[in-house]
Amino acid sequence: xxxxxxxxxxxxxxxxxxxxxxxxxxxxxxxxxxxxxxxxxxxxxxxxxxxxxxxxxxxxxxxxxxxxxxxxxxxxxxxxxxxxxxxxxxxxxxxxxxxxxxxxxxxxxxxxxxxxxxxxxxxxxxxxxxxxxxxxxxxxxxxxxxxxxxxxxxxxxxxxxxxxxxxxxxxxxxx
Amino acid sequence: xxxxxxxxxxxxxxxxxxxxxxxxxxxxxxxxxxxxxxxxxxxxxxxxxxxxxxxxxxxxxxxxxxxxxxxxxxxxxxxxxxxxxxxxxxxxxxxxxxxxxxxxxxxxxxxxxxxxxxxxxxxxxxxxxxxxxxxxxxxxxxxxxxxxxxxxxxxxxxxxxxxxxxxxxxxxxxxxxxxxxxxxxxxxxxxxxxxxxxxxxxxxxxxxxxxxxxxxxxxxxxxxxxxxxxxxxxxxxxxxxxxxxxxxxxxxxxxxxxxxxxxxxxxxxxxxxxxxxxxxxxxxxxxxxxxxxxxxxxxxxxxxxxxxxxxxxxxxxxxxxxxxxxxxxxxxxxxxxxxxxxxxxxxxxxxxxxxxxxxxxxxxxxxxxxxxxxxxxxxxxxxxxxxxxxxxxxxxxxxxxxxxxxxxxxxxxxxxxxxxxxxxxxxxxxxxxxxxxxxxxxxxxxxxxxxxxxxxxxxxxxxxxxxxxxxxxxxxxxxxxxxxxxxxxxxxxxxxxxxxxxxxxxxxxxxxxxxxxxxxxxxxxxxxxxxxxxxxxxxxxxxxxxxxxxxxxxxxxxxxxxxxxxxxxxxxxxxxxxxxxxxxxxxxxxxxxxxxxxxxxxxxxxxxxxxxxxxxxxxx
Numbered sequence: 040x041x042x043x044x045x046x047x048x049x050x051x052x053x054x055x056x057x058x059x060x061x062x063x064x065x066x067x068x069x070x071x072x073x074x075x076x077x078x079x080x081x082x083x084x085x086x087x088x089x090x091x092x093x094x095x096x097x098x099x100x101x102x103x104x105x106x107x108x109x110x111x112x113x114x115x116x117x118x119x120x121x122x123x124x125x126x127x128x129x130x131x132x133x134x135x136x137x138x139x140x141x142x143x144x145x146x147x148x149x150x151x152x153x154x155x156x157x158x159x160x161x162x163x164x165x166x167x168x169x170x171x172x173x174x175x176x177x178x179x180x181x182x183x184x185x186x187x188x189x190x191x192x193x194x195x196x197x198x199x200x201x202x203x204x205x206x207x208x209x210x211x212x213x214x
Numbered sequence: 215x216x217x218x219x220x221x222x223x224x225x226x227x228x229x230x231x232x233x234x235x236x237x238x239x240x241x242x243x244x245x246x247x248x249x250x251x252x253x254x255x256x257x258x259x260x261x262x263x264x265x266x267x268x269x270x271x272x273x274x275x276x277x278x279x280x281x282x283x284x285x286x287x288x289x290x291x292x293x294x295x296x297x298x299x300x301x302x303x304x305x306x307x308x309x310x311x312x313x314x315x316x317x318x319x320x321x322x323x324x325x326x327x328x329x330x331x332x333x334x335x336x337x338x339x340x341x342x343x344x345x346x347x348x349x350x351x352x353x354x355x356x357x358x359x360x361x362x363x364x365x366x367x368x369x370x371x372x373x374x375x376x377x378x379x380x381x382x383x384x385x386x387x388x389x390x391x392x393x394x395x396x397x398x399x400x401x402x403x404x405x406x407x408x409x410x411x412x413x414x415x416x417x418x419x420x421x422x423x424x425x426x427x428x429x430x431x432x433x434x435x436x437x438x439x440x441x442x443x444x445x446x447x448x449x450x451x452x453x454x455x456x457x458x459x460x461x462x463x464x465x466x467x468x469x470x471x472x473x474x475x476x477x478x479x480x481x482x483x484x485x486x487x488x489x490x491x492x493x494x495x496x497x498x499x500x501x502x503x504x505x506x507x508x509x510x511x512x513x514x515x516x517x518x519x520x521x522x523x524x525x526x527x528x529x530x531x532x533x534x535x536x537x538x539x540x541x542x543x544x545x546x547x548x549x550x551x552x553x554x555x556x557x558x559x560x561x562x563x564x565x566x567x568x569x570x571x572x573x574x575x576x577x578x579x580x581x582x583x584x585x586x587x588x589x590x591x592x593x594x595x596x597x598x599x600x601x602x603x604x605x606x607x608x609x610x611x612x613x614x615x616x617x618x619x620x621x622x623x624x625x626x627x628x629x630x631x632x633x634x635x636x637x638x639x640x641x642x643x644x645x646x647x648x649x650x651x652x653x654x655x656x657x658x659x660x661x662x663x664x665x666x667x668x669x670x671x672x673x674x675x676x677x678x679x680x681x682x683x684x685x686x687x688x689x690x691x692x693x694x695x696x697x698x699x700x701x702x703x704x705x706x707x708x709x710x711x712x713x714x715x716x717x718x719x720x721x722x723x724x725x726x727x728x729x730x731x732x733x734x735x736x737x738x739x740x741x742x743x744x745x746x747x748x749x750x751x752x753x754x755x756x757x758x759x760x761x762x763x764x765x766x767x768x769x770x771x772x773x774x775x776x777x778x779x780x781x782x783x784x785x786x787x788x789x790x791x792x793x794x795x796x797x798x799x800x801x802x803x804x805x806x807x808x809x810x811x812x813x814x815x816x817x818x819x820x821x822x823x824x825x826x827x828x829x830x831x832x833x834x
Binding site for chain 1: 363392393433434436438529532533536592593594595601603604605629630631632633634635690692693754755757758759762805806809810813814816817820821823824825
């Protein structure tokens with residue numbers, strides 16, 4: 040089966056996605072292929088069902104999340120954002136990274152680290168929102184130029200996701 | 215007298231005949247078996263009308279075995295040979311099982327640790343199998359027939375080794391496992407189907423020895439687990455131990471005697487239970503012959519003793535919410551499951567944490583078994599048109615060891631199963647012809663901080679310069695949450711694969727041997743058993759293919775293709791009545807091969823059908 044993730048859910052190839060349709064179709068698909076529906080089938084059918092259900096789960100995960108969706112859309116255009124060889128780094132982005140990392144490190148010495156972490160997390164969340172709306176515009180335009188921008192934006196988004204995770208880990212460690 | 219019915223030759227007998235299937239809650243403290251009878255899920259009682267079976271097994275000198283309340287009673291007088299809370303030892307290595315005081319003498323062996331008893335050394339898997347066999351017997355007596363399949367519940371936070379151990383126990387007990395089901399998901403099924411509730415729910419499952427929290431979205435019969443977290447070694451047992459330790463220090467004694475420990479634990483448990491309804495309890499423990507200690511435990515002191523344990527459950531709650539991407543106010547109900555949620559302090563703290571009173575009006579002991587029975591009924595095929603679908607996740611990340619003792623995550627925790635992921639690795643040295651694959655489970659970055667699941671080697675790779683080989687490692691987790699790993703070198707096609715047999719698991723031949731021994735005791739012929747198993751399998755395959763033909767042959771097969779399949783079915787049918795297990799197995803393989811393409815076509819057709827009605831056109 041060579042359907043791409045969008046085709047699998049019969050959705051148009053686009054960054055903007057109708058979440059309700061995606062989730063409803065995901066459930067419809069799983070209802071027809073999930074291993075629970077094949078407990079009395081032959082071993083071959085069981086295996087096939089497990090493989091199909093795995094593919095559908097994978098596709099759903101990659102379309103549900105904005106970062107993964109952006110990465111997947113770029114990969115469909117032949118751009119591999121996840122690879123380590125990717126070195127598009129503008130100075131502005133480098134500055135942002137350093138600034139935010141320092142801010143996170145400073146929080147641990149603050150008088151009320153939990154409250155400061157909350158402020159920090161709010162800031163990261165706001166930046167994530169801005170990037171997602173930028174990605175929306177960039178993918179809608181879909182010119183060579185805007186896709187380059189989308190690639191840079193998804194790298195920034197990936198960094199912010201990691202930072203958010205780190206902030207959450209630190210919060211957990213403080214509890 | 216009722217007349218026996220004989221069907222027309224060639225017509226399959228009663229296609230939707232009710233299959234006997236049960237759900238089993240294999241608990242740390244108590245176990246239960248439930249089934250769906252005339253549309254209603256009920257737990258099954260023993261001859262004395264008891265539903266709960268204490269998960270305790272006593273081994274006697276004459277090799278006989280006592281399971282359940284009689285064994286529980288014996289624990290204080292025969293602590294070394296009476297195994298309770300065996301679930302805590304499932305899939306664990308020698309270091310793990312010796313962490314808490316329990317009074318058993320563990321023997322290190324090449325595979326799993328064994329407990330020394332008067333009837334020989336036994337593994338946790340064998341002890342659990344005795345509990346399962348007791349419930350199997352109870353169910354078969356009550357339902358009047360052989361069970362076709364079971365759903366066994368496991369803590370959601372069980373790792374691969376613990377799940378595999380549970381499945382091995384079932385095999386030893388002669389049970390066919392339809393699915394391993396996560397306990398909180400089972401509770402959600404029972405609760406959700408009962409109330410018809412939709413939306414996001416949290417299941418807080420605090421049992422005798424394990425803690426789980428799952429966040430689920432309930433929607434049109436779909437139970438989608440968004441995230442799960444927990445602690446597979448935290449439960450009511452630990453509350454008892456905290457009280458017992460406190461009592462010992464009050465009494466000025468050490469807990470290094472197995473008899474005293476057992477008496478203290480029993481008294482602690484009684485005190486904990488008494489404190490659910492009153493504000494203080496009188497304590498009395500015999501320390502030695504003719505010498506006892508008397509004391510008193512009030513609720514304030516009790517709360518102080520258990521608060522740190524309760525706090526240990528709230529950290530996973532927080533993590534589960536974070537992984538699910540939901541906040542406390544988005545959670546509609548917090549459903550309390552497991553005996554430990556009877557403790558008022560637990561309810562209070564959980565209510566504070568989620569900022570809403572938790573739901574405590576369902577029976578916390580039975581709900582998991584009920585959910586498992588409902589799932590077993592569907593999986594056995596008794597409700598072919600049922601809309602119910604459970605989408606669960608893996609609780610802990612799966613990864614592989616890379617250079618420097620680091621773990622590279624291949625599948626992150628809380629990924630929906632089944633799932634398959636592949637990752638490419640390369641060689642470190644020039645001319646390297648073998649590679650060791652070390653599979654790990656856990657969240658930490660260092661190998662030493664994660665649980666080792668399995669090691670295997672990919673050999674006979676052609677020598678290449680460092681970094682030139684491309685080794686693709688594929689992880690496949692099935693719907694039971696069990697992992698299979700394959701590795702292949704892409705440029706030469708060298709392959710290796712393992713069904714992950716956990717580092718702390720029984721080897722296949724050990725299970726084989728135990729099964730053999732069991733049969734010797736039961737004076738049952740192993741060969742006859744094998745034949746019977748193949749016949750059951752042949753019937754299942756025959757039915758499955760026959761049903762597939764009826765449904766889809768006209769649409770998907772040419773006359774020729776159809777003829778080939780029908781011939782293989784006929785051969786299978788003839789072989790089935792043969793007296794050779796090997797011949798039946800061969801005929802099954804032939805039928806399986808003959809239907810390969812048909813199966814693939816059917817799968818594709820069902821995907822297309824699921825999306826019929828929604829096509830790309832509606833957007834263009």
